[in-house]
Amino acid sequence: MSVKMTAALLLLQLSGFFGSGSAGKVLVWPMEYSHWLNLRTILDELVKKGHEVTVLIPSASLSYEVGDTSAIKFETYPSSTSLADVAAIFMESIRKCVYELPKQSFWGYFVLLQEVVWENSNYFESLCKDVVFNKELRKPTTLAETMGKADIWLIRTYWDLEFPHPVLPNFDFVGGLHCRPAKPLPKEIEDFVQSSGEHGVVVFSLGSTVGTLTEERANVIAAGLAQIPQKVLWRFEGKKPDTLGSNTRLYKWIPQNDLLGHPKTRAFITHGGTNGIYEAIYHGIPVVGIPLFGDQFDNVVHMKTKGAGVRMDFLTMSSTDLLHAVKTVTNDPS
Structure with a gap:
């Protein structure tokens, strides 16, 4: 087995x-x-x-x-x-x-x-x-x-x-047994989401056990996100990246399921944990998968094969790679 x-x-x-x-x-x-x-x-x-x-x-x-x-x-x-x-x-x-x-x-x-x-x-x-x-x-x-x-x-x-x-x-x-319809967002988060206009938002989280990144990786990611038209909600607890764009806000905690079920959410950048993957499936949100360990690699490969997302390599991806990945899942209806 x-x-x-x-x-x-x-x-x-x-x-x-x-x-x-x-x-x-x-x-x-x-x-x-x-x-x-x-x-x-x-x-x-x-x-x-x-x-x-x-x-x-x-x-x-x-x-x-x-x-x-x-x-x-x-x-x-x-x-x-x-x-x-x-x-x-x-x-x-x-x-x-x-x-x-x-x-x-x-x-x-x-x-x-x-x-x-x-x-x-x-x-x-x-x-x-x-x-x-x-x-x-x-x-x-x-x-x-x-x-x-x-x-x-x-x-x-x-x-x-x-x-x-x-x-x-x-x-x-029983995959997805924890998934539920989205509840209203906290006012501060809802206001930020609504400020995104027609472009909508991207939700970004690497899971509950990964709150910080190396300064180099954080700056690469932030620079890529700064170039997309969407607003970004990033669950991150480390030092604010120098390349962080005005479209991106950092949060120590985000209501992930409720954000993924929001009508303005366009994509989910995730490490590929089972819970997040099934919440994305439940709410019909495409993913940019950045697997880090365990079954995450397998989960992201399955999502890519099913046509529901793309896969990135955490250690080698550039800001441009991340930019293109987000554009792919938000603009390509297939």
Whole structure:
């Protein structure tokens, strides 16, 4: 199984049976940032159906946010906790959930939600060596064995982006599950967008984990953007580039989905993360893809092949290259 295919949510039934109309316990070991956004969508639906959801998170986390009215429960452990201690916490949480199931009910069940990606597969493997998964809680397991017992895989892509390939019967494609209709923009951002006139705006973000760039790359990008007729909203936290044009504004945060759904948005410059790609697809916005790592290269190639965008090389592109790329996706209807 490829790395991209394993970048999915692992839904594992550990004991008992799934019963219609019954409530169960859901233990979640999540990842941060964009991964959490997708997982939270599923958790919110589980809570609405009466299930008890518990999320294990480190104390220093910044991205696990839910509203005050949410019924999702969080159990926090110190960020400095060693791998062995985290394994013990993980194991105790599973044991607690399983042992607290209704003793006389055939419909009680426990579900583990885990996003399996290459960054944490070794970590999960280490935890699994200390965690007991069968209902007797006597037999340790491995990541491969755990994955093999999964009842369903929720794959975070969809056929509008994928190429044809065979899949197993327990695979369900859920790419774009986080996408929503655009909400009104904050007034300051809306005023800037409206000031773009007939040319519209370009939205630019390299993702939540890339807030700064080298001075040289930032100036190359800014010089290219300064030459386009559109106004630009750029999520950027570094030093203001010397070549920044009057048409470009820098923001530490932008309402990405709401901007992509705005009628004045003409293009999206993106690193090619799955969340942003599917928001662009959902709102029908062409992309200029500048992949940086992981599955981003694959995502951008798929968008280019489908005719929904162009690909740039972050390290070698010039200001002129970026200018031509934006013109291509905004002026070429094909």
